[in-house]
Amino acid sequence: MATRPHEAPAPAQAVGIVVVLTVVLAVIFVAFALPATKSAPRDVPIGVAGPPPAITAIESGLARNAPGSFAVTTYDDRDSLADAIRNREVYGGLSAGPQGPTLLLATGASPMVAQALTQLGTAMAQNTGMPLHTEDLAPLPGGDPRGVGLAAAALPLTLAALLPAIALVVLFNGRPGLQTTTMIGFAAVASLTVTALLRYLFGSIEQHFWGVTAALFVGITATGLALLGLGALFGRVGLGLGAAAAILLGNPLSGINSAPELLPGGWGAFGQLLPQGANATLLRSAAYFGDSFPDQRASTALVVLGCWAAAGALMIAVAWLRQRRSRA
Numbered sequence: 638m639a640t641r642p643h644e645a646p647a648p649a650q651a652v653g654i655v656v657v658l659t660v661v662l663a664v665i666f667v668a669f670a671l672p673a674t675k676s677a678p679r680d681v682p683i684g685v686a687g688p689p690p691a692i693t694a695i696e697s698g699l700a701r702n703a704p705g706s707f708a709v710t711t712y713d714d715r716d717s718l719a720d721a722i723r724n725r726e727v728y729g730g731l732s733a734g735p736q737g738p739t740l741l742l743a744t745g746a747s748p749m750v751a752q753a754l755t756q757l758g759t760a761m762a763q764n765t766g767m768p769l770h771t772e773d774l775a776p777l778p779g780g781d782p783r784g785v786g787l788a789a790a791a792l793p794l795t796l797a798a799l800l801p802a803i804a805l806v807v808l809f810n811g812r813p814g815l816q817t818t819t820m821i822g823f824a825a826v827a828s829l830t831v832t833a834l835l836r837y838l839f840g841s842i843e844q845h846f847w848g849v850t851a852a853l854f855v856g857i858t859a860t861g862l863a864l865l866g867l868g869a870l871f872g873r874v875g876l877g878l879g880a881a882a883a884i885l886l887g888n889p890l891s892g893i894n895s896a897p898e899l900l901p902g903g904w905g906a907f908g909q910l911l912p913q914g915a916n917a918t919l920l921r922s923a924a925y926f927g928d929s930f931p932d933q934r935a936s937t938a939l940v941v942l943g944c945w946a947a948a949g950a951l952m953i954a955v956a957w958l959r960q961r962r963s964r965a
Contacts, residue, residue, distance in 0.1 A: 677706075679706065679898055680898060681708065681728055681750055681896070682727045683731075684711070685712070687714075687731075687734065694733075695738075715739065718732055718741060722741055722742075722743050723775070723926060724933050726933055728747060728750045728751070729742045729746075736770070737768045737769065738761070739771070740769055740771045741772055742771065743773070743925070745926065748783060749894075775926055778841065780840020784841070785841075787841050787842075787921070788893050794916065795884060798824075798860035798861035798864055798883070805820060806869065817865070820861045821858055823861070824854050824861060827853070828850050835849065849920065849923045852922070855919065859943070859949070860945065862949030863912060863948060867879040867952065869953045870952040870956040888913055891916070891917040893917035909941070912942060916938070919935050
């Protein structure tokens with residue numbers, strides 16, 4: 638078959654397809670694999686409490702056994718340290734007392750950080766010859782002791798915002814009111830469904846059902862409105878760029894599988910400014926720190942998600958006004 642004058646020959650087009658798809662595959666692989674392979678503790682906030690000589694010994698042990706891994710805050714006593722953990726100011730810490738050191742954990746905040754602290758505390762206790770007492774202030778439920786259910790929700794939650802945004806832009810273009818209400822309605826149904834699956838199928842949560850539902854609703858709504866706004870204002874190009882950013886940046890950098898402080902460089906902090914990262918933080922707070930919800934991290938996450946929702950609503954409004962003017 639003859640080709641048109643402006644078209645490349647079919648073999649050249651085939652080669653181009655292979656090259657483009659290979660580049661896309663490589664980008665996706667790097668986006669998802671790099672944060673996982675380069676994960677390591679970097680200034681993870683933890684606390685220490687006890688007499689000054691004991692604190693000095695603990696800090697020296699941390700500097701010797703894990704240099705640069707932890708950012709240490711000193712607290713007056715064990716209760717102050719425990720309050721800081723429940724408020725998610727720190728991930729855990731060591732409290733020195735007459736009966737030996739006590740390791741305070743919050744596995745729900747990050748199973749990987751809890752594991753690293755356990756290994757560190759065990760090594761320090763062996764060096765001192767004193768028994769180590771461990772107390773988990775935010776344990777994972779017995780039905781999901783490794784916390785894999787919550788971590789596995791990262792990509793589905795991204796798709797829960799992306800797929801309806803695509804459908805609404807394609808089917809209801811130029812109808813911002815219908816698009817917005819449908820997105821909010823879907824977020825309500827989807828958040829309730831995901832919470833029910835986490836509770837009754839996976840056993841990933843045991844309490845705070847409605848708190849988790851609310852956290853999911855806020856996250857899906859904020860992400861969905863932002864994507865919907867990009868599609869309404871910039872068309873399919875804007876929606877495509879938003880989808881790429883959500884999947885290639887927001888999802889891998891959310892920290893839901895580990896912790897933001899375990900990601901390379903400043904990527905963890907950047908990820909917390911994206912909807913998926915803020916939603917992951919809010920979700921963990923609601924699921925495992927419900928008694929102190931909203932804690933310090935959850936409050937920041939709510940502000941971030943509120944900004945994304947407002948930005949999406951503003952883009953939808955601008956697109957609607959522009960459309961009205963063009964019709965007039």
